[in-house]
Amino acid sequence: MIQLDLNHAHLKENVKDYQEQVVSIDKQLVSKTCLGNDFIGWMTWANDYDREEFARIKECAKKIRENSEVFVVCGIGGSYLGARAAIEMINGLYADKKPEIIYMGNTFSSSYIAQVMDYIKDKEVVVNVISKSGTTTETALAFRILKQFMEEKYGDEAKNRIIATTDKARGTLKTLATKEGYETFVIPDDIGGRFSVITPVGLLPIAVAGIDIDELMKGLHDGMGEYGDPDLDKNPAYRYAVARRILQNEGYDVELFVNYEPQMQMVAEWWKQLFGESEGKDGKGILPDSVCFSTDLHSLGQFVQEGKKVLFETNLYVDKPMIDVTFPNDEANEDGMNYLAGKSVDWANKMAAQGTLMAHEETGGVPNILLTMPDMSAYSFGNMCMFFFKAIAMTTLMNDSNPFNQPGVEVYKKNMFKLLGKE
Numbered sequence: 001m002i003q004l005d006l007n008h009a010h011l012k013e014n015v016k017d018y019q020e021q022v023v024s025i026d027k028q029l030v031s032k033t034c035l036g037n038d039f040i041g042w043m044t045w046a047n048d049y050d051r052e053e054f055a056r057i058k059e060c061a062k063k064i065r066e067n068s069e070v071f072v073v074c075g076i077g078g079s080y081l082g083a084r085a086a087i088e089m090i091n092g093l094y095a096d097k098k099p100e101i102i103y104m105g106n107t108f109s110s111s112y113i114a115q116v117m118d119y120i121k122d123k124e125v126v127v128n129v130i131s132k133s134g135t136t137t138e139t140a141l142a143f144r145i146l147k148q149f150m151e152e153k154y155g156d157e158a159k160n161r162i163i164a165t166t167d168k169a170r171g172t173l174k175t176l177a178t179k180e181g182y183e184t185f186v187i188p189d190d191i192g193g194r195f196s197v198i199t200p201v202g203l204l205p206i207a208v209a210g211i212d213i214d215e216l217m218k219g220l221h222d223g224m225g226e227y228g229d230p231d232l233d234k235n236p237a238y239r240y241a242v243a244r245r246i247l248q249n250e251g252y253d254v255e256l257f258v259n260y261e262p263q264m265q266m267v268a269e270w271w272k273q274l275f276g277e278s279e280g281k282d283g284k285g286i287l288p289d290s291v292c293f294s295t296d297l298h299s300l301g302q303f304v305q306e307g308k309k310v311l312f313e314t315n316l317y318v319d320k321p322m323i324d325v326t327f328p329n330d331e332a333n334e335d336g337m338n339y340l341a342g343k344s345v346d347w348a349n350k351m352a353a354q355g356t357l358m359a360h361e362e363t364g365g366v367p368n369i370l371l372t373m374p375d376m377s378a379y380s381f382g383n384m385c386m387f388f389f390k391a392i393a394m395t396t397l398m399n400d401s402n403p404f405n406q407p408g409v410e411v412y413k414k415n416m417f418k419l420l421g422k423e
């Protein structure tokens with residue numbers, strides 16, 4: 001369970017004053033009468049998911065682990081961020097695991113695409129193309145290149161090495177997958193892209209990375225209870241939602257998501273899409289940004305400490321590191337570092353976090369929200385998903401906005417299609 005500490009947030013209003021509004025919005029969520037109510041399948045997904053499909057995901061992942069060196073995840077936004085966040089958080093950045101997971105379909109960069117294609121050309125490859133709409137251009141462009149490569153490399157066998165995760169009935173990708181005979185997994189109608197890491201969208205790549213998806217679903221399931229109570233005293237996700245609302249009332253328009261683990265950086269990217277696409281509409285919302293400390297204390301730290309007071313920080317601390325290291329002694333001590341000899345490096349990381357909190361809160365006057373997760377396990381990932389899902393749904397509905405659509409994303413697409421000459 002994620003622990004929440006608001007003692008460093010210096011809220012000028014009382015969280016409990018929002019209890020009535022929270023109860024009323026929670027009722028709308030539970031009874032599926034809120035804005036965007038056709039996209040709240042994630043609320044009960046941990047109970048409702050298709051057990052047969054789940055077993056097929058595990059089987060498919062096992063096969064892929066046996067017959068590939070590289071697994072290419074071809075998708076963008078919610079169709080890759082969650083999987084990448086989970087894989088990097090749980091396995092670490094330099095996991096010696098096969099197959100290697102590579103991401104495509106998330107850019108128009110020709111340099112990137114060409115480099116990936118060159119890197120995979122002599123390796124055994126399996127491709128998972130993921131798109132809920134089945135029409136996203138970045139993904140479709142990359143997939144055509146991948147498809148031709150796979151057909152040239154494997155001939156008829158290519159179709160057994162391409163897996164499509166898409167809508168059950170609609171979209172170009174669904175039509176193509178059916179025609180080609182690809183194995184297909186379904187993205188449920190009532191779960192939007194940025195909530196879809198808990199569906200086959202995330203689960204297949206995560207399972208291919210050797211991660212226990214039963215554990216992930218267990219964390220998600222437990223989160224339904226732990227973040228399910230409308231009583232603010234009993235629900236840290238809703239308290240976090242209200243604290244964000246209060247801070248925005250005070251004029252803080254930027255939320256800086258802080259973590260101290262480089263393997264959590266993609267969690268921050270995933271969180272940015274989840275919060276930004278959900279809340280940033282109707283001329284409202286908090287701009288979600290992120291930093292990885294202490295690394296970024298040496299870049300953005302200066303701004304946080306002394307720059308314009310536009311932001312608050314939300315720290316996601318990890319209680320137990322994946323691996324700890326004991327700092328070595330050195331007789332000569334020429335670098336003067338012996339004061340740390342025999343100490344845990346994770347302890348040093350936590351001291352850096354404590355010192356930073358004091359600096360930013362006390363001297364810098366920056367409100368800080370503290371979240372702590374127990375570890376970087378699959379269970380904790382699933383649990384964290386439910387925490388942030390519930391929080392952003394609540395906080396956006398408190399703004400009278402629909403948390404589950406993203407109409408603003410279409411504007412660039414229209415312009416781009418015109419420029420590209422699409423009919």
Ligand SMILES: O=P(O)(O)OC[C@H]1O[C@](O)(CO)[C@@H](O)[C@@H]1O
Nearest residue numbers: 077078079131132133136193409
């Ligand atoms: O899965 P799709 O339909 O390809 O969409 C990918 C991403 O693009 C968006 O629709 C924005 O264009 C996101 O909401 C979504 O996660």
